[in-house]
Amino acid sequence: MPVLKTNDGTEIYYKDWGSGQPIVFSHGWPLSSDDWDAQMMFFLNHGFRVIAHDRRGHGRSAQVSDGHDMDHYADDLAALTAHLDLKNAVHVGHSTGGGEVVHYLARHGESRAAKAAIIAAVPPLMLQTAANPGGLPKSVFDDFQTQTATRRAEFYREIAAGPFYGFNKPGAKPSEAVIQNWWRQGMMGSAKAHYDGVVAFSQTDFTEDLKKITLPVLVMHSEDDQIVPYADSAPLSAKLLKNGTLKTYKGFPHGMPTTEAATINADLLAFIKG
Secondary structure: OOEEEOOOOOEEEEEEEOOOOEEEEEOOOOOOHHHHHHHHHHHHOOOOEEEEEOOOOOOOOOOOOOOOOHHHHHHHHHHHHHHOOOOOEEEEEEOHHHHHHHHHHHHHOOOOEEEEEEEOOOOOOOEOOOOOOOOEOHHHHHHHHHHHHHOHHHHHHHHHHOOOOOOOOOOOOOOHHHHHHHHHHHHHOOHHHHHHHHHHHHHOOOHHHHHHOOOOEEEEEEOOOOOOOOOOOHHHHHHHOOOEEEEEEOOOOOOHHHHOHHHHHHHHHHHHHO
């Protein structure tokens, strides 16, 4: 099983398939690299080298007690790119993974990267503050932590069967397999990592990070996202980026890389080749 050990001794599991220009995928909370199956297979078959890791405390990576914050997430990603000596890489992040990609590029520089795409991502800032009145109240995220700490199995089932994939919308046709796969990935990880991760994805302000990034970034988001509201995320990120392109979808859920893989993959491929 491919594993790298970070500077603080944390073992990070990763997948590394194929050859060609590398595409590195960063997953969302509280999932794992398995959430990128549809993208990994698609881009592998289009001649790319595809890489994805399980964030610390998630999936098959070590369930360490500490380091569940955006600095460590970015540093772990940097350790992976250095370990594999990646060059000219495209970084793709979904949800919390979008924040990870943004923070990595701002914190560690763009010398190994060519482009990036953030999908339904948490930047610039999810939390409602005086400077960010359109954000979500802290009580929303406090509830996420409470549910994670006290009834995680039920809570994860409710997220997957409801807002994450839009299966709670009128006329939706829920996929039991997709729901169970989300639940499986979530329950593989550490409750402590997921509890702390709520603070990481909700309270990290990526405004200055976004301003630092100069390479081309595709910002992909749906107006119907029930997890990361559109108005306070994607359009603001695209404006803060020096070379950002906003791609807006209608009717797609937060988990659109899974349920709308054909569209997302085609748009990513066009961006990477463009």
